[in-house]
Amino acid sequence: MDFIELRNKVYKGEYSLTEVVKNTLNKILINDKKINSFITLFKEKSLKKATEVEKKIKNGNGGRLAGLIIAIKDIICIKNERVTCGSKILKDFISPYNATVIEKLEKDDAIIIGKTNMDEFAMGSSNETSYFGPAKNPWDYERVPGGSSGGSAAAVSAGFVPAALGTDTGGSIRQPASFCGIVGLKPTYGRVSRFGLVAFASSLDQIGTLTSSTKTTAYILQSIAGYDPKDSTSVNIEVPEYVEHLNDSISEIKIALPVEYFGEGLDKEIRESIYQVIDNLKKQNIFINEVSLPHTEFAIATYYILATAEASSNLARYDGARYGFRYENSDDLEEMYKITRTEGFGDEVKRRIMLGTYVLSAGYYEAYYRKAQKVRRLIKEDFDKVFKDYDCIITPIAPTPAFKIGEKIDNPLKMYLSDIYTISVNLAGLPGISIPCGLTSKNLPIGLQIIGKQFDELTILKLANYIENHIVKENYPDLFYDYTYK
Amino acid sequence: MTDSRNKYEAVIGLEVHAQLKTKSKIFCNCPNLFGKDPNTLVCPVCLGLPGVLPVLNKKAVEYSIKTALALKCRVAPFSIFARKNYFYPDLPKGYQISQFEEPLSENGYLEIEIDGNWKKIRIKRIHMEEDAGKLIHPEGDESVSESKIDINRCGVPLIEIVSEPDITTPVEAHLYLKKLKQVLSYLDISDCNMEEGSLRCDANVSIRKKGEKSLGVKTEVKNLNSFKNVEKALDFEINRQKKILEQGGHILQETLYWDARKNQAFIMRRKEYSDDYRYFPEPDLIPLKVSTEWIEKIRKTIPELPNEKKKRLIKQYNIPSYNAEILIDSKELADYFEKCTKFCSDYRTLSNWIIGDVLYILNEKKISITEFRIPPEFLGTMVKLIENKTISGKIAKEVFEEMLKTGKSPEDIVKTKNLIQLTDEDKISDIIETVLKENKEELEKYLNGKEKLFGFFIGQIMKKTRGKANPQIVNKLLKNKLDRLKEK
Numbered sequence: 001m002d003f004i005e006l007r008n009k010v011y012k013g014e015y016s017l018t019e020v021v022k023n024t025l026n027k028i029l030i031n032d033k034k035i036n037s038f039i040t041l042f043k044e045k046s047l048k049k050a051t052e053v054e055k056k057i058k059n060g061n062g063g064r065l066a067g068l069i070i071a072i073k074d075i076i077c078i079k080n081e082r083v084t085c086g087s088k089i090l091k092d093f094i095s096p097y098n099a100t101v102i103e104k105l106e107k108d109d110a111i112i113i114g115k116t117n118m119d120e121f122a123m124g125s126s127n128e129t130s131y132f133g134p135a136k137n138p139w140d141y142e143r144v145p146g147g148s149s150g151g152s153a154a155a156v157s158a159g160f161v162p163a164a165l166g167t168d169t170g171g172s173i174r175q176p177a178s179f180c181g182i183v184g185l186k187p188t189y190g191r192v193s194r195f196g197l198v199a200f201a202s203s204l205d206q207i208g209t210l211t212s213s214t215k216t217t218a219y220i221l222q223s224i225a226g227y228d229p230k231d232s233t234s235v236n237i238e239v240p241e242y243v244e245h246l247n248d249s250i251s252e253i254k255i256a257l258p259v260e261y262f263g264e265g266l267d268k269e270i271r272e273s274i275y276q277v278i279d280n281l282k283k284q285n286i287f288i289n290e291v292s293l294p295h296t297e298f299a300i301a302t303y304y305i306l307a308t309a310e311a312s313s314n315l316a317r318y319d320g321a322r323y324g325f326r327y328e329n330s331d332d333l334e335e336m337y338k339i340t341r342t343e344g345f346g347d348e349v350k351r352r353i354m355l356g357t358y359v360l361s362a363g364y365y366e367a368y369y370r371k372a373q374k375v376r377r378l379i380k381e382d383f384d385k386v387f388k389d390y391d392c393i394i395t396p397i398a399p400t401p402a403f404k405i406g407e408k409i410d411n412p413l414k415m416y417l418s419d420i421y422t423i424s425v426n427l428a429g430l431p432g433i434s435i436p437c438g439l440t441s442k443n444l445p446i447g448l449q450i451i452g453k454q455f456d457e458l459t460i461l462k463l464a465n466y467i468e469n470h471i472v473k474e475n476y477p478d479l480f481y482d483y484t485y486k
Numbered sequence: 487m488t489d490s491r492n493k494y495e496a497v498i499g500l501e502v503h504a505q506l507k508t509k510s511k512i513f514c515n516c517p518n519l520f521g522k523d524p525n526t527l528v529c530p531v532c533l534g535l536p537g538v539l540p541v542l543n544k545k546a547v548e549y550s551i552k553t554a555l556a557l558k559c560r561v562a563p564f565s566i567f568a569r570k571n572y573f574y575p576d577l578p579k580g581y582q583i584s585q586f587e588e589p590l591s592e593n594g595y596l597e598i599e600i601d602g603n604w605k606k607i608r609i610k611r612i613h614m615e616e617d618a619g620k621l622i623h624p625e626g627d628e629s630v631s632e633s634k635i636d637i638n639r640c641g642v643p644l645i646e647i648v649s650e651p652d653i654t655t656p657v658e659a660h661l662y663l664k665k666l667k668q669v670l671s672y673l674d675i676s677d678c679n680m681e682e683g684s685l686r687c688d689a690n691v692s693i694r695k696k697g698e699k700s701l702g703v704k705t706e707v708k709n710l711n712s713f714k715n716v717e718k719a720l721d722f723e724i725n726r727q728k729k730i731l732e733q734g735g736h737i738l739q740e741t742l743y744w745d746a747r748k749n750q751a752f753i754m755r756r757k758e759y760s761d762d763y764r765y766f767p768e769p770d771l772i773p774l775k776v777s778t779e780w781i782e783k784i785r786k787t788i789p790e791l792p793n794e795k796k797k798r799l800i801k802q803y804n805i806p807s808y809n810a811e812i813l814i815d816s817k818e819l820a821d822y823f824e825k826c827t828k829f830c831s832d833y834r835t836l837s838n839w840i841i842g843d844v845l846y847i848l849n850e851k852k853i854s855i856t857e858f859r860i861p862p863e864f865l866g867t868m869v870k871l872i873e874n875k876t877i878s879g880k881i882a883k884e885v886f887e888e889m890l891k892t893g894k895s896p897e898d899i900v901k902t903k904n905l906i907q908l909t910d911e912d913k914i915s916d917i918i919e920t921v922l923k924e925n926k927e928e929l930e931k932y933l934n935g936k937e938k939l940f941g942f943f944i945g946q947i948m949k950k951t952r953g954k955a956n957p958q959i960v961n962k963l964l965k966n967k968l969d970r971l972k973e974k
Contacts, residue, residue, distance in 0.1 A: 077537045090536065097530050099537060198536040203769035231539050232771050310769055313569050316580020317534050322635065337573055360571070360764035369766060 002216055003162055007067035010057045017054040017067065021046050021111060024069055028114070028160050036135045037145075037154035039074045039084055041114035053109045063109030064223055068216070070105065071155045071164040074115035075122055076207065077196040078102050085198050086118040086130040086148075089318045089325045089344030099196020100231065101165060101207055101224045108223045116164055117151025120346045121315065122172055122200040124148050125418045128409045129348040136405070137179060139444055143402040146176030152210045153180040163211040163220055169200050170303050171397070171422025173208045174434035178397035178447020181436045181479050183464065184210045185217050188455045189429035190235035192221075193228030199314040201307035202233075204426040213480060214435065214465040218242040221457060240458050250466045253459060255281065255288040256390035260296040261421055267400045273438035273446045274396055280471050291390065293382040298375050299424040300416055305359050305372035306427075311349075312356030318344060351412065380428040387453045392460055396421050397434045397447035421449060431457045435464045436479040437472055445479060494693045494731070496724045497701055498659055499610075499651035502666060503644050504676040505617060505684040506549045512616050512643035513540030513583065520682055524622065524636035532641035534578030539770050542567075546614065546643035549675040550590055551776065551784050553645055554612045556669050556791055559594030561781050567614075567768040575635050576619035584615035584646075586765040590774070596649075596669065597793055598661040602807070604793075607662050608650035617642040651690065651701070656720035660713055663687060668792040672817045680712050687716055692737070693727045702727075703737040707751055709744045719744040722751055795820055803833035812841040818855045819845075822862055829866025836869045843886055860889045868896040878957060881905050908955040911963060914947075917955070918967055921946045933972055940964070 001009075009015040025043055032038050046069075056062040072078065075085045077095035079102075084090050098106070105112065119129040127135045127150025135150040137143040138158040145154040149166030153176030156164050166173040168186035177184025186208040197207055207224065211217045222243055227236035257278065262271060282288055320326030320340030327339035345353070359368035386393060398418055408415040425432040430451055437448040448467070452460035473480050511518050514531035531538045554561050568586035594609035619640040621633050647666065653659050667685060670676045677684040692704035707723050710716045722744075727737055742751040790798070792814045799810045799820065814820045819840070826836055844865070848855060868885055871877045877885060877900060888899045900906055908914060921943060922929050932939040947960050 083536060085536070093536065095535070095537065097535075195539050196537045199770075201769075230541060232541055233539075233769075309766060313571050313581050313764070313766070316571060316573065317536070317578060319573060319575075319580060321575040322533070322578060323535070333575070357764065360766055362762045362764075365764075365766075 002213060003065070003068040003219075004215075007057055007062060010054060010067060011060070013058075017057065017111075018047060018050045021050040021069060021113070024113060024160065028155075031158065032155075032160065034136060034141060035138055035145075035154050035158050036133055037117055037151040037158065037160065038071070038114045039086070039117050039132050039151070040082060042081070042112060046111050046113045049111045053111060056109060063107065065105065065219060066109035068110045068163060068219070069113050069161050070110045070220070071113055071116045071152060071161045072102070073118050073149050073152050073164065073166045075118060075167055075198045075200075076101060076115075076165060077198070078112065078115070081115070083115075083198060084132070085122070086120040086132060087318075087345065087349070088131045089340075090198075091131060091325065093324050095196075097196065100193035100228045102196065104224050105165075105220075110220075110223070113161060116149070116155050116166075119148035119150065119172075120349050121198070121311070122148040122167055122169055122205075123311070123348050123352055125171070125175060125415050126403070126405070126409065127151065127154075127176070128405060129346050131346060134405055137402045139181065140402065140442075142404055143444070144179065144405050144407075146179035146398075146402060148172040148176075149184075149210060150176050153177055153182060153184070156180070156182045156210050156212055162213075163209060163216050165207060165220075165224075166210050167197060167200075167205055167207050168422075168426065168432075169204045169206075169307060170426050171419045173210060174422050174425075174432055174447070174449060175398050175419065177210050177434040178436070178445065178449075179402035181439075181445030181447075182210055182212055183214050183217050183436070183468070184208065184434040184447075185221065185457070185461075186425065186432050187221060187225065187457055188235075188431045188452075189426070190233055191226075191239075191431070191455060191457065192224050193226075193231040193234045195228055195230040199310075201310040202314060203310060204303075204307055206426070214433075214461060214468050215243070215246060217433070218246050218461050218465075221461075225457075235455070237455055242458055242461055245458055246461060246465050248462055250462050251284070251286065253286060253392060253463055254390045255286060255463075256291040256386050256393045257288060258293040258296070258386070258393060258395060259290050260293050261395035265399050265417075265420070266396055267440075269438075269440045270396050270399070270401065270446050273440075274394070274448050277437050277448060277467055277471055278394065281467075288394075289390075291386050291393075293379075293386065293424070295375065295378045295382050296424060299379060299427060300420060302372045302375045302379065303419070303423045303427060304355065304416060305368050306376065308352040308356030309360050309369050310356065312353045312360065315345075315349065315353055320344070348412070376427050379424055383424075383428045383430060383451075391453070391456070392463060393451040395449045395451065397449045398422070401440050401442070401444035401446060425449075425451055430454060431460055433460045433464050435468055435472070436476070437467065439476055439478065493695055494724075494728055495654055495696050496656075496720070497651045497692050497694060497704075498653035498656075498720060499690040500649045500653065500659060500662060501688045501690070502647045502649075502663065503617075503686040503688075504553075504647065504670055504678065506546050506643040506645060506675055507677055507684075508543055508545045508549065508643055510543060510545075511641035512543050512546045512614070513641050516641065518642050519638075520677075520684070522638055524634070524638060527638040528640070532578070533637055534580075534640075540583060540768075542771060542774065543643060547590075547774065547776070548784055549643070549673075550612065550614050550645050551781060552673050552675055552788060553647070553670065554591035554594065555781070555785050556673055556788055557594040557596055557609050557612065557647070559591035559609060559612055561591045561776055562588060563776055563778070564588070565590045565613075565774045565776070567771045567774070568765045569768050570615075571764040574618070575633070576621050576637075576640070578619070578637060578640060582616060582618060583768055583771070584765075585613035587767075589613035590776075596662065596665055598658060598665050599793075599811075600658065600661065605652075605658070607652045607658075610648045610650050612645055612647050615644050615646060616640070617644050651692075656717040656724070659689065659720055660717045663713060663716055665792065668815060672789055672791055683711070686711060689716070689720060689723075691720060691723045691727070693724060693731070703739055705737065705739065706741045707744055708741060708754070709746075711746070715744060715746050718746075718749060719751055722749070726751070789817065792817075799823075803827060803837070805833050805837045809834075809837040809841055812845070813837060816855065822855045822858070825862030826866035826869070829863055830869040830873060832869055832873045835872060836866065839865065839869060839886075843883075847890065859893055860886075864889055864895050871896055871900065875907055875909060875956060876900065877905055877907050878953075880957070881907065881953060884953075905954060908951050909959055911959060914951075914955055914959055914963055915967070917947055917950055918943075918960075918964055921950065922967070929971075932968065940968070943968075
């Protein structure tokens, strides 16, 4: 049952929305001890909102998202609530304002239930860098849920909530969605306002959704997309009616398969699973062809220069002088800065700040930052070329299914490589969606990525919706589970 | 010693920061005001809280373009903002949004006048940036290590105007700064108040042997916060460098801080301010595009600028350069002068009155010309009354005082106080006769050679006419009369 059905049942009096929210809270309180997907729960606030929305639904004037219970990655600001970013340095920081996406969700009557766990400042691919401890993969508690939006993915996958907001800088929505067997959408850069999203890498960060179905994704995107005068990088172009056109025909869609994404290093089972879907689409006479994205191999290096450079600057404000954690036993400004940041940040964050500081330093800027900017342009041009002839691109999301907790945390390079198929999408500013397409022999979810043209979320949503409902669902009933609300 | 000192010449470039007087700050909606209680003009954006984003104030761009055009710069159709990264408690984000590569405008100039000659000081670039906050240190007690932060100034829009090193003396630096302030005031885009910090100046200084082409090692002198200090600090620094070179030493690339109280510059040794600001393009702002149409629209709002105005005033009204320079120091004063000219034709006298008596009153009362009680029509008319000999210059002083006191027109004052000048030669001759009769003794002495008494008679005549007799006529008639008496 999705939230639309729930809304209808609430309208008819068959369900009480307040009861549903109560059950949800209980479910989280009991079961999240094992999964650790939430950092903060809004016990009273969510019930209060439920009562309000229930009234509206019964009066027939509920908003677009009335009936939807949603969790928010703890890097998006909600007024008068803490926004920890999974870090010690902000563990007690209360935001005095709402992010634009929160304003929009509230206006459309979504019920925000709490804030989810994440890698510290969204830096990580496993949720293991969180100050609040790792979130676990509901499919296998020994394994990571992916990252950095690991808490959001786990909360949806565990059946706590049908949807969560996440953020994606290099794959942080899509990779955990694939590890947890749910749908994850990273919209086009500039499609959703970043105002109120605590910045990691400003030119790459984008807010998106993690949900139990493509349809729910379409509803939420409809609500949060659009130009925001508070975000100069959001783009003022029309937002199509996603929900209305979700079931439109896909027969005209032309699909590209980049050879670089199916080469060495890709897990065999993942490859096979994706090709099952591709073969199936081919049978429907959909045009699919192999293409090349020749600069793919430079994506990770490019990303880790640009993202860390921006991060080193974005995280400078956490210095203990004005808010957040501060080392108190110092009379000396410089010492206060040093100890505050040494103790306040975790290892991965410090590693990236150092990397970013280095690549921006006088004498290295040209060789690293400027060169990376040039390569970024080349990567984008690769995509532009393909999109002259194709409407979307299908690739894997990650080279492996969810790995074990502790497996890669001591080897940053190995960890960085798990983003290899998602990072180019951020560098090119494109929309990408991850949808479950199968299970491995160890019963771990496999994700498939559809990459679209800039601002053409509709095409990838349509194709994802088709694959979900006409290809995957019947073969893998465990994926796209039926959300119960009980 | 003096000989060897003359071997050197200074090379000076100035970096001037001017706060733009927009209604709101450059990247948020907070009011842009000076002197409010600490931390009352703040919001999440200028506080640099997690998650906020800057949105560029269009008015600030407009003011910056206006300045660039007035200083003959080329305005870039496309410019980018950059982050200047450094740690300091008054900088909430840990970086200042500024411009680095691809600034708003480049390659302009400003002309200054030295001893009647015009000299071009080239302007390298003008870029936009945000101001930082202020640290408040407890006064007096140096043992207290606590400092407080006032964020009100964070995000106040600034333009930085960077000159080429075309300035060679402290006096030129002073003239350049003064001229720049005039231009910015004319454009009405900045308060230009050095005491309040809305106009700030840093200098890059090096010296070299005269005739040498290559530049010496430069130092930066900060905190030159008055016109006087600019000159003093530059003198100080140039002499300091000369002494070092003469003693065989080397100049180090340092930043000095001018202490106006001690009349000395001190070397700042703050490590955090070392040179690597790790500039990179600000990813939260899109490139700034400026259309030709917009530039032309802004160009039309630029008034006649001080140098042009000065040249025109001299030509059009035939007034001395010295007078013109004072008149154009503020646009309002020059406007006042030109309004007065509609009512009289002796512009030189008029300009003397304004730069003399009028400015004296303004300075004394610490008011601006727009608050001055005597309207241009009255002052112009007063000069007209002098011109047509209705009143004498001396009586005019009385009329001026009366206008100031009562706000009445000069004609009114002249009439009601009966101040019209006596020019009738017959009447004046009669008075001379009377005075000579009443002072026979003095007349006797005069005729016997004590010619100093001429002034005494003039005084008596003026006394009788209560100062209204035309002095030239009195002089002439008295002289004739006395000469005739002598001949007898």
